[in-house]
Amino acid sequence: MNKLDECPKCNSELDLENDSLQVCKVCKYWTKAGTARLDSITIME
Numbered sequence: 562m563n564k565l566d567e568c569p570k571c572n573s574e575l576d577l578e579n580d581s582l583q584v585c586k587v588c589k590y591w592t593k594a595g596t597a598r599l600d601s602i603t604i605m606e
Contacts, residue, residue: 564594 565575568585575583577594584591 565592 564577565583567573568575568588568590570590571585571588573585573587575585575590575592577583581594582591583594
């Protein structure tokens with residue numbers, strides 16, 4: 562299974578927990594292993 566090496570928010574190393582969840586110890590970003598969680602984007606006009 563592919564997984565992220567670095568946190569997309571702060572570029573710190575992501576730790577694999579329970580073989581299915583990756584968590585950043587620095588900024589608390591989390592995602593399922595093999596995916597990237599994208600926060601919603603607000604478009605302002």
